[in-house]
Amino acid sequence: MPIHHPSTHDVIIAGAGPVGLFLACELRLAGVSVVVLERAADPRSPLKGLPFGMRGLSAPTLEALDRRDLLTAIEAAQRVNASSGAAKAASHWMQAPRRPAGHFAGIQFFHEDIDTARWRYRLPSPAGLTLAVDMHALETVLAERATTMGAEIRRGLEVESFDQSDEGVAVQAGGERLHGRWLVGCDGGRSLVRKAGGFVFAGTGPEFTGYSVEVELADPDALAPGRTYTATGMYTYARPGVIAMVDFDGGAAHRTQPLTPDHVQAVLRRVSGVDVTLTALKLATTWTDRAFQATQYRRARVLLAGDAAHIHSPLGGQGLNLGLGDAMNLGWKLAAVICGEAPVGLLDSYGAERHPEGARILDWSRAQVALMRPTPSTRALETIIRDLIATRDGATYFAEKVWNTSLRYDLGGDHPLVGRSVPEFAFLEGPRTSDRLRDGKALLLDFAPGAPLRSVARRWPGRMSYVAGELADRLGLGAVFVRPDGVVAWASETAGDDGGLSRAASRWIGEP
Ligand SMILES: Cc1cc2nc3c(=O)[nH]c(=O)nc-3n(C[C@H](O)[C@H](O)[C@H](O)COP(=O)(O)OP(=O)(O)OC[C@H]3O[C@@H](n4cnc5c(N)ncnc54)[C@H](O)[C@@H]3O)c2cc1C
Known part of the structure; x- marks a missing residue:
């Protein structure tokens, strides 16, 4: 407890x-x-x-x-x-x-x-x-x-x-x-x-030092806006002075030296190939591609x-x-x-x-x-x-x-929806699916008339919400069991079929 x-x-x-x-x-x-x-x-x-x-x-x-x-x-x-x-x-x-x-x-x-x-x-x-x-x-x-x-x-x-x-x-x-x-x-x-x-x-070590800097430039039109690949790296520029750039130095400059205007100007000139002049350095940070x-x-x-x-x-x-x-x-x-x-x-x-x-x-x-x-x-x-x-x-x-719409956990189970995020089913009446997950409980969605799966939900009172209702589009599904994080742990296309539901619910709601 x-x-x-x-x-x-x-x-x-x-x-x-x-x-x-x-x-x-x-x-x-x-x-x-x-x-x-x-x-x-x-x-x-x-x-x-x-x-x-x-x-x-x-x-x-x-x-x-x-x-x-x-x-x-x-x-x-x-x-x-x-x-x-x-x-x-x-x-x-x-x-x-x-x-x-x-x-x-x-x-x-x-x-x-x-x-x-x-x-x-x-x-x-x-x-x-x-x-x-x-x-x-x-x-x-x-x-x-x-x-x-x-x-x-x-x-x-x-x-x-x-x-x-x-x-x-x-x-x-x-x-x-x-x-x-x-x-x-x-x-x-x-x-x-x-x-x-x-x-x-x-993991793997760095190939470059990345810079995010906000600067004032003597000539703000000298750099090309947007993203530019160059012979030494890459930079993105948003007028008047927001720059991200990548210098393929093996990560040597990351957190090893002060980010002075002179250093940033030198890197910017090298990476952009343009003879820019910094008149002020307002903000600067570095990062790398260490993975x-x-x-x-x-x-x-x-x-x-x-x-x-x-x-x-x-x-x-x-x-x-x-x-x-x-x-x-x-x-x-x-x-x-x-x-x-x-x-x-x-x-x-x-x-x-x-x-x-x-x-x-x-x-x-x-x-x-x-x-x-x-x-x-x-x-x-x-x-x-x-x-x-x-x-x-x-x-x-x-x-x-x-966008990571392809995210799917390997939870076993035959149905292609298992392991994926629950679709935002629109009930003809009552709150939408996401609203029903707000209390952090698991969710058993039963789309069949007569609500035959209700008895399964009764085994976990207070931990699983049971919702029976008609949908605008049920994607060919009869029932879906959703974990508290919104991931589908079991799905059936047959109305009232609880084959595997109890096992999935035990596994994901957990048995003490
Ligand atoms: C330039 C840049 C752009 C990015 N753009 C994106 C993007 O578009 N989309 C995206 O998904 N991600 C992006 N990221 C990555 C994203 O910012 C991080 O992955 C995210 O902030 C990680 O969150 P976190 O809570 O794990 O760690 P952090 O945000 O780093 O928070 C960790 C916290 O722990 C605290 N802390 C550290 N040590 C201790 C300690 N010993 N005791 C107590 N507190 C401690 C720190 O002060 C900090 O507040 C970007 C990162 C950078 C640098």
């Missing part, structure tokens, strides 16, 4: 980034006690605002946020920021004549080329398929929600070390010793929890989520989505174990489902690096990818990967 003693928490989360905050919300939904320890005293940072704090959210993330009634608040917070000049500079690519839907190594694909009709199990949803938000807006909404739900967020408290035993974890942070039954490291790419916890972090992933996501009572578990270049814009997906996958499972509703083995499915997804994203980012190398053979390959991405098949393929 959850702990309610003030000095001991069910879960200690290291890091109040978006992943730690969303995980805190998920755990509070199930009533377990949570404290989030955050090193930074102040949640604000210039790099979380516009233009560099802009992040693209993909379909599974938007669905997750919608299923927890967070999306409307995030969109509203974003609208406030979107009226600023910086927002307009950050979204320069949106002003192009054709509506870009995303990109692969900067090669765009367009909405009108994508054949969404091929996605048999996707129904129209107000959550949409993509959304650009800035980190400030996202973190503010998540922190407010976590606090409102009863999570304690302690800022200015850095996790320094920890010990774990069979019963729990003792965490040393800022001169205090805190006790938790579980510790989750959501403490970013240089995670202390990962390092001190003895997790193996395996590493923890080989395990759990060691006994310590778990990893988000950048703590996987890092890669931000080029594909997927790291945040990957991390929020970790939190949605882990939250209900950890809560069920803590509440004694599921065996601890349920946690093995967290790594089993999320590690392959992380590995896929790391490879997706590596493939983009390969397509950016400043060599003639790479530029030749780029021409071929450009041709392919412009076809209907190509655009649909890339949209599936970038």
Whole structure:
């Protein structure tokens, strides 16, 4: 059962980034006690605002946020920021004549080329398929929600070390010793929890140093707007001075020297091949294409989520989505174990489902690096990818990967919907499917008249909601069992058929 003693928490989360905050919300939904320890005293940072704090959210993330009634608040917070000049500079690519839907190594694909009709199990949803938000807006909404739900967020408290035993974890942070039954490291790419916890972090080293800089230029028209590949690297430029550039130096300049105006100017000249002059350097940060992933996501009572578990270049814009997906996958499972509703083995499915997804994203980012190398053979390959991405098949393929509509966990089961996100079924009466997931319970959707599967749901009172109803389009399905994270664990096309349903429900709701 959850702990309610003030000095001991069910879960200690290291890091109040978006992943730690969303995980805190998920755990509070199930009533377990949570404290989030955050090193930074102040949640604000210039790099979380516009233009560099802009992040693209993909379909599974938007669905997750919608299923927890967070999306409307995030969109509203974003609208406030979107009226600023910086927002307009950050979204320069949106002003192009054709509506870009995303990109692969900067090669765009367009909405009108994508054949969404091929996605048999996707129904129209107000959550949409993509959304650009800035980190400030996202973190503010998540922190407010976590606090409102009863999570304690302690800022200015850095996790320094920890010990774990069979019963729990003792965490040393800022001169205090805190006790938790579980510790989750959501403490970013240089995670202390990962390092001190003895997790193996395996992957590939950097080929380049990436720069995000905001500058004033003597001649703002000297650089070509948009993305330009050059003989030495690549840069993107949004007037009057927002620049991202990639310098193939093997990652040598990342965090090894001060980002002075002279250094940035020298790199910009080398990468762009243009004799630009910086008159001011307002903001600068570097990153690389290191791609590493923890080989395990759990060691006994310590778990990893988000950048703590996987890092890669931000080029594909997927790291945040990957991390929020970790939190949605882990939250209900950890809560069920803590509440004694599921065996601890349920946690093995967290790594089993999320590690392959992380590995896929790391490879997706590596493939983009390969397509950016400043060599003639790479530029030749780029021409071929450009041709392919412009076809209907190509655009649909890339949209599936970038928007992640193809996400499917290997849960076994025969039906092609199993392992996928539940379609946004529109009931003729009553709330829509996402609204019905807001309490964090599993969902049994029964589309047959007479509601013959109701008795299965009665076995897990309070943990599984049963909904019988008629739909505008039931996609040929008779019934669907949905996990608390919105993933389909069982589906049948036959009305009233519970073959396999009880087994799937036992497995995913868990038997104590
Ligand atoms: C330039 C750039 C562009 C990007 N664009 C996109 C995009 O478009 N789409 C996308 O999906 N992703 C994008 N990403 C990646 C995305 O920002 C990250 O994957 C995401 O922020 C990870 O969230 P997190 O909560 O795991 O970690 P973080 O956001 O890094 O948060 C970790 C938190 O832990 C705290 N912390 C660290 N150590 C400790 C400690 N010892 N004790 C306590 N607290 C600690 C930190 O202060 C921080 O607040 C981009 C990244 C960059 C750099």
